[in-house]
Amino acid sequence: MSTLNYGETFALWRKGAGAAWGDYTRHSFVQGLGDGTLPRAAFLHYLVQDYVFLVHFSRAWSLAVVKSETMDEMKICAGTVDALVNHEMDLHVKTCAAEGISQETLFQSREETANLAYTRYVMDAGVQGDFLDMMAALAPCVMGYGEIGLNLGNVAADHPYADWINTYRDPEYQSVCTSVGQMIDGAVTRRLGDLKTSPRRDHLQGRFTKATELEVGFWQMGLDGA
Numbered sequence: 001m002s003t004l005n006y007g008e009t010f011a012l013w014r015k016g017a018g019a020a021w022g023d024y025t026r027h028s029f030v031q032g033l034g035d036g037t038l039p040r041a042a043f044l045h046y047l048v049q050d051y052v053f054l055v056h057f058s059r060a061w062s063l064a065v066v067k068s069e070t071m072d073e074m075k076i077c078a079g080t081v082d083a084l085v086n087h088e089m090d091l092h093v094k095t096c097a098a099e100g101i102s103q104e105t106l107f108q109s110r111e112e113t114a115n116l117a118y119t120r121y122v123m124d125a126g127v128q129g130d131f132l133d134m135m136a137a138l139a140p141c142v143m144g145y146g147e148i149g150l151n152l153g154n155v156a157a158d159h160p161y162a163d164w165i166n167t168y169r170d171p172e173y174q175s176v177c178t179s180v181g182q183m184i185d186g187a188v189t190r191r192l193g194d195l196k197t198s199p200r201r202d203h204l205q206g207r208f209t210k211a212t213e214l215e216v217g218f219w220q221m222g223l224d225g226a
C-alpha cells in the first residue's frame with residue numbers, strides 16, 4: 001500500500017516478505033475482527049496471550065534502548081516502550097476487566113508456544129545481532145498492526161471490536177508507526193548507507209520475513225486455542 005507513511009526501509013522489507021505479508025495482515029482472524037464475526041472466545045483467548053506478548057515485546061524494545069547509538073534512536077525506542085506499557089496494554093486490561101479477567105491473572109497467564117517463539121525470536125535478534133537486526137524483527141509487529149487498523153477502517157461505536165480497531169487506527173498509534181519508520185530509515189543510512197546494495201540486505205530481510213511468519217502463527221493460535 002503506497003499510501004502508508006511508515007518509511008522507505010519498511011516499504012522495501014514489506015515487499016520483500018512477499019505473500020507472508022498478506023497472510024499476516026489479511027488473516028482470517030483479522031477479517032473476523034473487521035466484520036465482527038470473530039467468536040468472542042477466540043478474541044479473548046488472543047487478547048490474554050497478547051498481553052503476555054506485550055510484556056516481552058516491551059522488554060525487547062527496552063533492549064533496543066540499550067543498543068541505540070543516537071539520542072533520536074533512544075527517544076523513539078523509549079517512547080515505544082512507554083506507548084506499549086502505558087497505552088496499548090490499557091486496551092487489554094480494560095477489555096479483560098469487563099469480562100472478569102483481572103490484571104493479575106493476565107500477567108500470570110500461561111504463555112503459549114507460538115507466543116513464546118515470537119517474542120524470544122525478537123529478543124534473540126537483539127542478543128545475537130545489532131540494532132538493525134532488532135528493528136527488522138520488531139517492524140512487522142508495529143507497522144503491521146498500524147496497517148491492519150487502517151485497513152479495517154472506520155467502524156460504528158457499537159461494533160463488537162470497535163475498541164480494538166480504534167486502538168490501532170488511532171492517530172497516536174499511527175504516529176508511533178510513522179516515527180519508528182523514520183527512525184529506522186535514519187538508523188539504516190547511518191550504519192549501512194544504501195540498504196539495497198548492502199551485504200546485510202538479505203539477512204535483515206530474513207529477520208523481517210521470519211517475524212511476519214510468526215505473526216501469522218500468532219493469529220492462528222488465537223483461532224485454534226479458543
Ligand SMILES: Cc1ncc(CO)c(N)n1
Nearest residue numbers: 050053054141142145218
Ligand atoms: C502479536 C502482536 N503483534 C503486534 C502488536 C502491536 O503492538 C500486538 N499487540 N501483538
